[in-house]
Amino acid sequence: MRRNEEARKEGGEKLGVLLVGVGGAVATTFMAGVELIRRGFGRPVGSLSQLGRLALSPDGEDRRSIKELLPLASMEELVFGGWDIFGEDCYEAAVGAGVLSKEHLGLVRDALREVEIFEGVFERRFVSSLEGDHTKEGQYESLFEAASLVREEIRAFKRKSGAGRAVMINCASTEAHIELEEERWGRVHRSVEDFERALKENKSHPAIPPSALYAYAAIEEGVPYANGTPSLGAHSAALKELAEHRGVAISGKDFKSGQTFIKSALAPAIKARMLGMEGWFSTNILGNRDGLVLEAPQNFKSKELTKRSVLDAILEPELYPELYGELYHRVEINYYPPRGDAKEGWDNIDIFGWLGYPMQIKLNFLCRDSILAAPIVLDLALFMDLAQRLSYGGGGVQRWLSFYYKSPMVGEEARERPEHDLFAQLLMLRGALREMAGLSSAG
Amino acid sequence: MRRNEEARKEGGEKLGVLLVGVGGAVATTFMAGVELIRRGFGRPVGSLSQLGRLALSPDGEDRRSIKELLPLASMEELVFGGWDIFGEDCYEAAVGAGVLSKEHLGLVRDALREVEIFEGVFERRFVSSLEGDHTKEGQYESLFEAASLVREEIRAFKRKSGAGRAVMINCASTEAHIELEEERWGRVHRSVEDFERALKENKSHPAIPPSALYAYAAIEEGVPYANGTPSLGAHSAALKELAEHRGVAISGKDFKSGQTFIKSALAPAIKARMLGMEGWFSTNILGNRDGLVLEAPQNFKSKELTKRSVLDAILEPELYPELYGELYHRVEINYYPPRGDAKEGWDNIDIFGWLGYPMQIKLNFLCRDSILAAPIVLDLALFMDLAQRLSYGGGGVQRWLSFYYKSPMVGEEARERPEHDLFAQLLMLRGALREMAGLSSAG
Amino acid sequence: MRRNEEARKEGGEKLGVLLVGVGGAVATTFMAGVELIRRGFGRPVGSLSQLGRLALSPDGEDRRSIKELLPLASMEELVFGGWDIFGEDCYEAAVGAGVLSKEHLGLVRDALREVEIFEGVFERRFVSSLEGDHTKEGQYESLFEAASLVREEIRAFKRKSGAGRAVMINCASTEAHIELEEERWGRVHRSVEDFERALKENKSHPAIPPSALYAYAAIEEGVPYANGTPSLGAHSAALKELAEHRGVAISGKDFKSGQTFIKSALAPAIKARMLGMEGWFSTNILGNRDGLVLEAPQNFKSKELTKRSVLDAILEPELYPELYGELYHRVEINYYPPRGDAKEGWDNIDIFGWLGYPMQIKLNFLCRDSILAAPIVLDLALFMDLAQRLSYGGGGVQRWLSFYYKSPMVGEEARERPEHDLFAQLLMLRGALREMAGLSSAG
Amino acid sequence: MRRNEEARKEGGEKLGVLLVGVGGAVATTFMAGVELIRRGFGRPVGSLSQLGRLALSPDGEDRRSIKELLPLASMEELVFGGWDIFGEDCYEAAVGAGVLSKEHLGLVRDALREVEIFEGVFERRFVSSLEGDHTKEGQYESLFEAASLVREEIRAFKRKSGAGRAVMINCASTEAHIELEEERWGRVHRSVEDFERALKENKSHPAIPPSALYAYAAIEEGVPYANGTPSLGAHSAALKELAEHRGVAISGKDFKSGQTFIKSALAPAIKARMLGMEGWFSTNILGNRDGLVLEAPQNFKSKELTKRSVLDAILEPELYPELYGELYHRVEINYYPPRGDAKEGWDNIDIFGWLGYPMQIKLNFLCRDSILAAPIVLDLALFMDLAQRLSYGGGGVQRWLSFYYKSPMVGEEARERPEHDLFAQLLMLRGALREMAGLSSAG
Secondary structure, three states: OOOHHHHHHHOOOEEEEEEEOOOOHHHHHHHHHHHHHHOOOOOOOOOHHHHOEEEOOOOOOOEEEHHHHOOOOOHHHEEEEEEEOOOOOHHHHHHHHOOOOHHHHHHOHHHHHOOEEEEEOOOHHHOOOOOOOOEOOOOOOOHHHHHHHHHHHHHHHHHHHOEEEEEEEEOOOOOOOOOOOOHHHHHHHOOHHHHHHHHHHOOOOOOOOHHHHHHHHHHHOOOOEEEOOOOOOOOOHHHHHHHHHHOOEEEEOOEOOOHHHHHHHHHHHHHHOOOEEEEEEEEEEEOOHHHHHHOOHHHHHHHHHHHHHHHHHHHOOOOOHHHHOOOEEEEEEEEOHHHOOOOEEEEEEEEEOHHHOEEEEEEEEEOOHHHHHHHHHHHHHHHHHHHHHOOHHHOEEOHHHHHHEOOOOOOOOOOOOOOOOHHHHHHHHHHHHHHHHOOOOOO | OOOHHHHHHHOOOEEEEEEEOOOOHHHHHHHHHHHHHHOOOOOOOOOHHHHOEEEOOOOOOOEEEHHHHOOOOOHHHEEEEEEEOOOOOHHHHHHHHOOOOHHHHHHOHHHHHOOEEEEEOOOHHHOOOOOOOOEOOOOOOOHHHHHHHHHHHHHHHHHHHOEEEEEEEEOOOOOOOOOOOOHHHHHHHOOHHHHHHHHHHOOOOOOOOHHHHHHHHHHHOOOOEEEOOOOOOOOOHHHHHHHHHHOOEEEEOOEOOOHHHHHHHHHHHHHHOOOEEEEEEEEEEEOOHHHHHHOOHHHHHHHHHHHHHHHHHHHOOOOOHHHHOOOEEEEEEEEOHHHOOOOEEEEEEEEEOHHHOEEEEEEEEEOOHHHHHHHHHHHHHHHHHHHHHOOHHHOEEOHHHHHHEOOOOOOOOOOOOOOOOHHHHHHHHHHHHHHHHOOOOOO | OOOHHHHHHHOOOEEEEEEEOOOOHHHHHHHHHHHHHHOOOOOOOOOHHHHOEEEOOOOOOOEEEHHHHOOOOOHHHEEEEEEEOOOOOHHHHHHHHOOOOHHHHHHOHHHHHOOEEEEEOOOHHHOOOOOOOOEOOOOOOOHHHHHHHHHHHHHHHHHHHOEEEEEEEEOOOOOOOOOOOOHHHHHHHOOHHHHHHHHHHOOOOOOOOHHHHHHHHHHHOOOOEEEOOOOOOOOOHHHHHHHHHHOOEEEEOOEOOOHHHHHHHHHHHHHHOOOEEEEEEEEEEEOOHHHHHHOOHHHHHHHHHHHHHHHHHHHOOOOOHHHHOOOEEEEEEEEOHHHOOOOEEEEEEEEEOHHHOEEEEEEEEEOOHHHHHHHHHHHHHHHHHHHHHOOHHHOEEOHHHHHHEOOOOOOOOOOOOOOOOHHHHHHHHHHHHHHHHOOOOOO | OOOHHHHHHHOOOEEEEEEEOOOOHHHHHHHHHHHHHHOOOOOOOOOHHHHOEEEOOOOOOOEEEHHHHOOOOOHHHEEEEEEEOOOOOHHHHHHHHOOOOHHHHHHOHHHHHOOEEEEEOOOHHHOOOOOOOOEOOOOOOOHHHHHHHHHHHHHHHHHHHOEEEEEEEEOOOOOOOOOOOOHHHHHHHOOHHHHHHHHHHOOOOOOOOHHHHHHHHHHHOOOOEEEOOOOOOOOOHHHHHHHHHHOOEEEEOOEOOOHHHHHHHHHHHHHHOOOEEEEEEEEEEEOOHHHHHHOOHHHHHHHHHHHHHHHHHHHOOOOOHHHHOOOEEEEEEEEOHHHOOOOEEEEEEEEEOHHHOEEEEEEEEEOOHHHHHHHHHHHHHHHHHHHHHOOHHHOEEOHHHHHHEOOOOOOOOOOOOOOOOHHHHHHHHHHHHHHHHOOOOOO
């Protein structure tokens, strides 16, 4: 690990936050929020990097703010830019998203209007429900050229904005699922070599979605990459290899913001008490662009996979077959326009106790997708940048950030299993922060 | 700590489980369940001592069953007895409670009928809604004599049942709240000397409820005492002092079985993400004897206090005033006969995120009080007995059992604060078990 | 009934709407809404008088708008005034109530500021949680004088505003319950004579709350009186007698806006299918001034009585003892500040079907008290005025308006039972409107 | 209408209840229940014919039991039989369905075992999820022959059981949807002639499901036919024509038992108050055979159509466009095995009030499908038989029974629109019963 002193020195520079889907609800809510908070019109609720604390001593006493203990970039140092397949400016886009009040958005209109938006890499085959009007279509002959365009834009952005460092965060719509286990698709992701060959030989490829191109471009530019969606991104053997090789931090995937966040807290509680579980039915209604995209079965598939994995990993039916061996888990997502961005989840959980007697838990979460996701974008931007500056773990997969993801990324070769238990993830996160802050391991 | 070998040797003897309120729903569900499980008609779902596992190595692999790693008494070794203010036999009482099916109860009728029931110590002033018909009324001239009667019964029970060891668990109805902070009441609980003087000088005392008498008798007999109710029990300076002096394990109070159990899992999750909370409204409907007793304001007060403390302790508004400083927490319990023992909780939680935008969580728990409490009785019987045999912590308050309680008992003198976070409690419990099993501290 | 022609002629005059509690959430939401709707900034959703239709022919075809069929006052003709025990102007009060958006209120600020507010008649004994700063205290020597002051204000208001006619609607806080069945209290309400004697002989009387004074004053002035609260108002033998004698329309009491509205729809449905019911548990959380006032047991009692009566009247346990004979009905209201005016109800209903097998319905209503009540104020103002002009039923109790009330007023002498079934009430309402419109009875 | 005297005379004979899907959960729960009730082990809760009352006089007083006022067959006179594609006896089938307790079923085992079960007409194309083992496959060369086999069985059943009269009720699994609007399919249902030609010319036809064959057979035998499922049954121009011609009562379709029953009560309440509605989202989880069959998209389509029509018909968006013009209605059904027959519905309703302010209603119905449907089977058997004996309406479509159906059948030629409002349906039902009982029309 590089010394904190050095890392701290660079802290004075600007940090570029490059958002894929910069005009989407999550990205605009994040950027508008940072601007509002800077000006004193709101607080960064939901952000561990801004509000969290760590104890100085192992007995848990004398807790200091994380911001104070670690050389994180400050909110003042952030500058924003990104890519989008729609051309409207970020103010208009934010108004359209309907997440923040007109009053709030009015206060930061100019800042939002000035955010630079590069044309997005778009392929219909991965997002059939949308029709982009602001894309790189026709500007490249191979996927490799497309990636090169993105790389140039990264460099241009840093130059123009004066950002010495940058991180890239994928907040775009969910792409169609790609079955990497299928031999014919997975091959191109086996190694950096395979992947780059495919980039050069194809103008479009059924197993290489735009998210993988952006991830590749970021890593090649030495820019940490975090994936807030269920799309492929850097989630392949090839890109993990590249990230390790280049010493670039990567993490993902799919922000754990709403129903799955609660699920990853309730399931460990039920297991802690050794109560059995027979079924868990989750349904969601949401009316934003996300909901529309997820109506397409291939895109829902991506989401469903990240949402479903959580229970098995937490409950370990193989170890506790009499408690969880018969568990029936079902996740539904329904497009329901009246609700707008204010996603709502309803869960029914069938548990059983002493002698097998059944009980039920029903949970209704009236949440706001982007309100929950925005502080995660902030935390990831600051924590990924910190890890990169400190070369934490030597770059590559940042497993300690599993706390933020529905489907946490783990290293390729190992028998490593992703950790889904929210509280185990929290211990891991706090452990890494303590280590970077030079504190003893407990507390 | 005494050596495991020695402790293991005693394992062959019978362990007496002495239940205060032995004819109540919790106690009969526990005893009937143990009988059914012994005969292969059910599984001890909800019991960590029976189904839980610990990893042998720090990396979390090779997990073995807790039963295998620790010299716990086995379910075959348990024998039951106790006190009740109602005279009906435990089979009749269990049928009346309506928790287990007639089919289940029919299979263990004889075993339930044979459970010895001593007359209960009853004082109207502490439980105004009930009228006992099987009490020690008129058999003693001072509370000290009443305690002596209980002590004789403990000895008689052990003799008759062949139990070399015993534990006492309070499963009786909730008593009226006693304000220990009030000088006039609290005095008698300041020290063993004060307490014993009061016992000798009074035939009845407004600050000495039956639960304290039972606890005193148990400790004097060297019998570990666990308090599953919000009643006073051993929760006083005097009795903690006595327990430490005699080296007797005590723990309490109020089983964390339903709504509070879930609360102690959800609140840490919300805090983990640094989401704010403006309000938490909890209401319960229940129709069993518990519900009837809790209709009386003074008895509800006892319950409310154990139920309310949990949120402040977890959320720490003093450290996070912008997130939890304005929290409004309200707990209601309503007697509602149609539901019987199948208690139902409804919670509404008002949280807020990024920039203060509000969201809501509603949780409806259709639970069964006694089904959730019975395995806790089992775990506490076995773990208290284990701690006693191993002289774990030198006797006195067993803080590591906080996991099971709404209002965990802590030592008197210290600045110790009770831990309410379910996952912190679980770490503490697992840590103690690992220590007793001679395993390394992590894993 | 007077001829429609005549009635229609008077339609050109202004209609004064005099609101008791004119600065409260319901009254200000009503007035602001009328202003906004007049200016085209909103629609009178929830108002049958504005949006409802009646069929011209008995076969249900050719449905015309109620406004077109009946000589109702138009929204343009309404002028507002009233009484309040708080002195702030109606704009400030509306902002404080937090029901309508600042944007909406800003558009009608001036109109709200101009609403005339007379000092309220206030007695602590009936509303212990509030402390009025704008009252008639010290201005009268007897209750009769207090009523005279109110009468003078009514006349002054009409003069000043140019209103040829007026209606009075009680939207004030709920007063403490008065047990009219108790001989000592009920006596004063037995006849007009008794009542007036008590008014003259007392400066304050434990059985004569302010609401009864207002009602008396209105009736004496020939102004129809509607009671939107559970307070006594005109709900006594004395005032019904007076209203009949003077030919003044009266109706009440307690707007059926939220949970009870739904209850009065669901209960008839369950009964229609001859399903049994074992229990109905209703809890409410609300944070506005209403909630605070209802924390006081005597005020809650008033509310509870109007809320509880509905089920027995609908289900008729005396006729269907095997279905409803054992019904346990419980209603709770809880003050919960985080929710503000946005009241929330949670209902659990235990029903049973074929052979007695149990089922459950849970209903969670996230409603807005004043948003539901405001259009009821509008309908009552217009319908009461219409009934008065047409001398419908010869004045006195307007039973056909039961649709709007939790505890519908019926005539004194008769064996008349109040109708609580929402759909029976709707048939009654439509029948009366058809009659006034000169249409055949069905359709 | 024939005279009651005559009708009453026939009352002494036995009434055969012929159930299609006689081994299904609904049919076995119905038959077991009738047996249990006859023997005094339960009550016919949910049955209007058994528990309902009608007022003798128009003022609603002096209410007498429906059973007393009308010459209905008594429960003692019922005899059961039917068809099923599974060969197990009705006791085994009932145990497998898991609706009634083993205790209840044990009491009527013999009666259930004796129920005659004819082989079912089965075609994979209409129910792809099931595989019948007790079918008429290979026993006929044309659909006409298949219908003839059913007719012979009807006659055989009546002979053997001594039933002078019979009714047929379809309780089988939902068949795949047939688009009658499509020219190529609908043709065969245009007239009796077309239909019979198709029966004779085909051994299997994509637009003629088994339910239509059974309906045809029943009508030809003069046996009233009621359709408790969304399948086609008699819901075609051809069979309505035939039923009218033969003077045979028919009604349908799809029992309104759970979520739709509640929807048809809540929607009229919301409309009664002229509250707006923006969205209604309904999801169901159920684990019985019904749930499995409905997983197939074509079968779900049948169900969805009957479930969706209800809102538009009640709310009349064409008349109230500002309130219901933008309504988004979505219905989901999910197979969820843990729940068994105990279907659960969750509804979220987005309504709006005064000035368009939004509110939400959430309804969670923990119901039991067969417990709700069984008394409907009883009512329909008795009411259809009564209508047939009295030649009520001259036979054909019994619109007055709309109360029991999700998708009420109306006459073919008319502009008649189906009535979905539960309370309008109830008025229609009571009106018809009053007419048959010779009572005045109101009351």
